Amino acid sequence: MPNGLVSVFTESGQPFELREYPTPEVEPGGILLKNTGAMICGSELHMWRGDGDTKPAPKPRVLGHEFTGVVHSLGEGITADSLRRPLKEGDRVAFPFFFPCNRCYHCTRGEHHACAYRQRRNSVGLDEYPYCDGGMAQYFYLRPGHYVYRVPEELPDSAVPPVNCALSQVLFGLERGRDHFGDTVVIQGAGGLGVYATAVAHDMGASQVIVIDGQPGRLEMARRCGATDVISMRDYPTPDSRVERVKELTGGIGADVVVEVVGIAAATLEGIEMVRTNGRYIDIGNIGGGSITMPASKVITNQVQWLGTVHYNPWIIESALQFLVRTKDRYPLTDVASHVMPLEKINEAFELAEWQGKEEGTSAQRVMLAP
Numbered sequence: 001m002p003n004g005l006v007s008v009f010t011e012s013g014q015p016f017e018l019r020e021y022p023t024p025e026v027e028p029g030g031i032l033l034k035n036t037g038a039m040i041c042g043s044e045l046h047m048w049r050g051d052g053d054t055k056p057a058p059k060p061r062v063l064g065h066e067f068t069g070v071v072h073s074l075g076e077g078i079t080a081d082s083l084r085r086p087l088k089e090g091d092r093v094a095f096p097f098f099f100p101c102n103r104c105y106h107c108t109r110g111e112h113h114a115c116a117y118r119q120r121r122n123s124v125g126l127d128e129y130p131y132c133d134g135g136m137a138q139y140f141y142l143r144p145g146h147y148v149y150r151v152p153e154e155l156p157d158s159a160v161p162p163v164n165c166a167l168s169q170v171l172f173g174l175e176r177g178r179d180h181f182g183d184t185v186v187i188q189g190a191g192g193l194g195v196y197a198t199a200v201a202h203d204m205g206a207s208q209v210i211v212i213d214g215q216p217g218r219l220e221m222a223r224r225c226g227a228t229d230v231i232s233m234r235d236y237p238t239p240d241s242r243v244e245r246v247k248e249l250t251g252g253i254g255a256d257v258v259v260e261v262v263g264i265a266a267a268t269l270e271g272i273e274m275v276r277t278n279g280r281y282i283d284i285g286n287i288g289g290g291s292i293t294m295p296a297s298k299v300i301t302n303q304v305q306w307l308g309t310v311h312y313n314p315w316i317i318e319s320a321l322q323f324l325v326r327t328k329d330r331y332p333l334t335d336v337a338s339h340v341m342p343l344e345k346i347n348e349a350f351e352l353a354e355w356q357g358k359e360e361g362t363s364a365q366r367v368m369l370a371p
Contacts, residue, residue: 001025001032001073004138005371007346008060008126012050016136016346017060024130029144030075033093035371037161038067038135039337040353042191042263043287048350061125064135064369065097066165066192068151072139081150083318092151094163094317095142097135102145113172113311135161136346138371147314154325159334161368162192167320167333169284170197172312173259174204177282177305181205183256186246187227188271189285190218192336192366193261195225199331201259202226203323210249212242217365225331239270246274254279261285265292278303284310337368 001023008017026032044063045051071091081087100107100115107115126133132141142148151160170193179185185201187194190213201209202225211222214233222230229249236242247254254276260267263285269292275281281304286292299306328334341349346369353367 002139004132005343006062006126006131006134006137007064007343007369009047009063010060012048016350018344018346021126021131021137023132023139024141026073026075026141027144028076029078031071031078031093031142031146031148032073032132033069033140033142034072035067035069035135035138035140036092036157037069037337037340038064038369038371039161039165039192040349040367040369041066041165042193042285045350045353046263049354059125062134062137064137065120066162067097067135067140068092068094068157068160068163069140075144082147082314083149085150087148087150092157092160093148094151094160094321095146095148096168096312096314096317097164098311099143099146100314110313112313113309118311136343136369136371138343147317149317149321152321152325154328155321156334158337158340158368159324159328162196162336162366163320163324164317166192167196167200167323168312168316169193169309170200170259170261171320171323172316173197173282173284173307173309174200174257175316176309177257177259177280177307179204179206179257182207184208184250184253185210186255186258186271186274187211187222188258188260188267189213189262190215190222190230191261193285194218195221195336196333197259197261198222198227199225199327199333200323201257203327206257208249210246210255221332221365225333239266239273243270243273250276256280257282259284263287268292269295272298272304272306275302275304278305280305280307283308336366338365339367340370341367343369343371 003020100112101117132139185206210229211227212231219230258271
């Protein structure tokens with residue numbers, strides 16, 4: 001089996017190191033993938049900066065969970081994808097970036113997103129075999145028991161990397177939050193997850209999709225993806241002013257559904273104020289942005305249904321792919337990478353993707369690494 005180039009994350013604030021590691025021997029039921037594209041997600045920027053109160057992770061390690069690849073080698077017994085469609089070397093595939101155990105209380109109830117034993121290989125570290133364990137490397141190993149889906153021919157390569165994170169995560173969040181036809185939906189943040197959430201909410205029949213962000217370029221992208229209204233944080237610089245604006249746009253009622261994809265704890269407290277009585281708050285982004293003190297009386301008195309959401313069930317991947325096929329001529333979602341850079345330039349790519357402390361236009365919308 002070939003050796004593969006790996007971008008090694010050692011510590012926050014330190015440059016990535018490029019090293020070679022052996023790829024694993026492919027077991028029966030496994031698949032070795034050749035990675036073709038990995039997006040720099042907001043959660044990677046959190047780790048790179050050293051933000052928040054995230055749990056300590058093994059180091060050195062490989063980052064990258066929003067990625068895709070092609071089949072390099074099929075293990076014995078693998079001739080089809082998870083929907084029993086023929087699969088061969090060279091086929092493009094999409095897959096969950098985590099592995100549920102399939103043998104626990106949650107998995108047997110179909111709650112793979114809540115599996116207490118689910119693993120992300122790039123959370124283990126590079127001192128444990130197999131070493132192909134992240135998207136920001138040349139290879140990735142889908143171990144036996146995986147889920148994998150062949151990519152439709154209609155989709156360009158650039159459409160696929162965000163499928164297993166940004167798109168699937170918001171699809172699953174809105175599905176769990178019971179987004180109904182005719183609802184008013186507020187999206188907090190118009191980054192990668194935010195523009196996908198906007199398009200999904202619009203496609204699901206929301207009567208209003210209100211998007212909040214501080215960067216004009218992102219708000220313009222949100223409009224192209226179905227936003228009926230946008231709220232610029234430059235025009236509405238305080239939480240109270242943004243809450244009041246949402247109330248104005250919803251006739252004083254508030255939103256049926258508010259989706260947080262900012263990754264900052266304060267956004268959760270602000271967003272809860274935007275939810276109507278008996279509405280739903282879907283918290284997706286705040287996984288490493290710090291702690292919050294929940295206003296219990298507000299949540300209980302207004303009967304707000306707060307729903308923390310991380311990961312998804314495997315069927316969401318196929319739904320995400322078909323969503324992109326169905327809407328490829330309606331929303332600009334099949335080419336969301338503003339910059340594509342080789343793996344060898346990963347340090348420059350992260351500097352380009354960084355947005356904190358920068359003026360509008362000095363950071364990239366989305367940066368993709370091409371291993």
